[in-house]
Amino acid sequence: MAVGRWAAVTLDCADIAPLVDFYRDVAGLKPAHVSENSGFLSNGDGVALAMQRVEDYRPPEWPGQAVTQQLHLDLAxxxxxxxxxxxxxxxxxxxxxxxxxAKWRVYLDPAGHPFCTSVWD
Known part of the structure; x- marks a missing residue:
């Protein structure tokens, strides 16, 4: 039995608005909440992506690891x-x-988070 259900992945960033706009357009997610300090996007079927503003945010480095990527998203x-x-x-x-x-490609979102695209069967 699970303790809870998966709710969202949350990305740190310096500015909420560019990430809300980016992931709204990239993944078709709809903003459910957006403020100066946080954002929450959802597809209505349980897939959600959240953002939180962090003081002194440093974007992850890829492929370098001086500031680790911590996580990355995959888009089919x-x-x-x-x-x-x-x-x-x-x-x-x-x-x-x-x-x-040529099996997948790596990109960086406007806040510097790496994400990949690949063709999934």
């Missing part, structure tokens, strides 16, 4: 090239180091 996409074009348009950046050998 139908087409890697089409997803890349849209992600870059929405504000993601693509690091030069891409270890996925």
């Amino acid at each position: 996409v139908a087409d890697l090239d089409a997803a890349e074009a849209e992600l870059l348009h929405l504000g993601a950046t693509k690091p030069t180091d891409q270890p996925g050998n």
Whole structure:
């Protein structure tokens, strides 16, 4: 028996608004709560992503680990090239180091959190 149910993944950041806009557009999540210090997005089926503003936020480094990535998100996409074009348009950046050998791609969100895209069967 579980103690609880999975509610959300929470990302630290310096500014809430850019992440709310980014993940709203990238993953189709709807803002349920947004303030200067926190944000909560949901798809209505139990998938949720939260953000919290942190003083002196330092974005994770990837592929370097001077500031560890702590976690990363994976997005299932139908087409890697089409997803890349849209992600870059929405504000993601693509690091030069891409270890996925064309199986997956690594990007950074506007706050510097790494996330990956891959085609899932």
